Amino acid sequence: MVASQDTDAFGELIRRHQSQVRNFLRRLTRDETLADDLAQDCFLHAWDKIHTYTGSGSFIGWLLRVAYTTFLQSKRKSKRYREIVEQAGHEAEQAPTAIEGDPEAELDVDTLMAALNEQERVIMIFSYACGLSHREISEATDLPAGTVKSIIHRAKEKIRTQFEIEDHQYG
Amino acid sequence: MKSKIINMADKTSDAVDRLLASAFAADPVADDGFSNRIVSKLRRRIWVNRLALPVAILVGAAFALKPAVQIVNALLPLLNAVPIEIARVPMEFLPQIQWVVLGGMAFAAGVTLVKMLEET
Numbered sequence: 001m002v003a004s005q006d007t008d009a010f011g012e013l014i015r016r017h018q019s020q021v022r023n024f025l026r027r028l029t030r031d032e033t034l035a036d037d038l039a040q041d042c043f044l045h046a047w048d049k050i051h052t053y054t055g056s057g058s059f060i061g062w063l064l065r066v067a068y069t070t071f072l073q074s075k076r077k078s079k080r081y082r083e084i085v086e087q088a089g090h091e092a093e094q095a096p097t098a099i100e101g102d103p104e105a106e107l108d109v110d111t112l113m114a115a116l117n118e119q120e121r122v123i124m125i126f127s128y129a130c131g132l133s134h135r136e137i138s139e140a141t142d143l144p145a146g147t148v149k150s151i152i153h154r155a156k157e158k159i160r161t162q163f164e165i166e167d168h169q170y171g
Numbered sequence: 172m173k174s175k176i177i178n179m180a181d182k183t184s185d186a187v188d189r190l191l192a193s194a195f196a197a198d199p200v201a202d203d204g205f206s207n208r209i210v211s212k213l214r215r216r217i218w219v220n221r222l223a224l225p226v227a228i229l230v231g232a233a234f235a236l237k238p239a240v241q242i243v244n245a246l247l248p249l250l251n252a253v254p255i256e257i258a259r260v261p262m263e264f265l266p267q268i269q270w271v272v273l274g275g276m277a278f279a280a281g282v283t284l285v286k287m288l289e290e291t
Binding site for chain 2: 007008010011014015018019022023026027036039040043044047107108109112124125128129156159160165166
């Protein structure tokens with residue numbers, strides 16, 4: 001039905017998935033207004049490209065791929081977007097990377113993500129914020145599933161080492 | 172989204188997994204008219220796309236009509252060189268050439284409009 005360009009059905013899909021898409025873009029950009037602008041662009045692109053969704057993978061996986069592509073395109077094209085995203089990345093790098101005192105002190109996402117490079121951040125957001133499987137992340141990022149798995153493993157090891165996390169913690 | 176994160180946390184027992192799952196756990200983003208705004212924008216865009224061609228044809232016709240008539244009028248004297256037997260039939264139609272041009276444009280716009288209505 002959506003493939004036949006039915007705006008009502010597409011509206012229902014937007015209502016169902018807007019939260020995940022906006023959350024994903026908010027995590028990436030760390031700017032709510034920019035993320036919502038990008039989410040809007042993402043859904044408009046999704047409308048134009050809906051015929052390319054074959055139904056083989058999950059729809060949210062496909063949609064987040066469109067969102068990620070929209071994010072990358074905007075980052076390349078728009079000076080304003082690039083500045084905000086670079087500023088967000090810079091702030092993340094300056095965030096504290098170790099919590100002194102209480103080892104179980106609350107570590108927020110920004111602090112954790114500061115330990116990772118951009119590619120690792122994106123994949124961890126796909127995996128933990130969006131709940132995508134390795135195969136879905138592989139499709140969204142055009143990386144082999146094995147590479148996705150090893151990036152997640154490497155990122156987790158970085159976090160474990162950086163914040164001295166023991167296996168009994170956060171149980 | 173929350174359920175997926177909880178499922179993921181259930182699957183894994185690793186401390187970093189649990190930490191990441193809780194750090195990334197977020198309340199769903201409220202719609203607050205976001206979906207309706209996009210659907211309205213989509214509908215507007217569809218109508219603009221559909222109207223673009225007929226409007227372009229009509230505007231083009233409006234601009235092209237006067238020069239087309241002038242060209243025809245400029246060519247009319249050349250027809251004097253043509254033997255009267257050959258020129259008789261076209262001469263009867265030539266004064267109405269602007270209507271032929273306008274009719275052609277209107278026909279093209281009409282066909283486009285019908286096609287557009289069929290798609291609606």
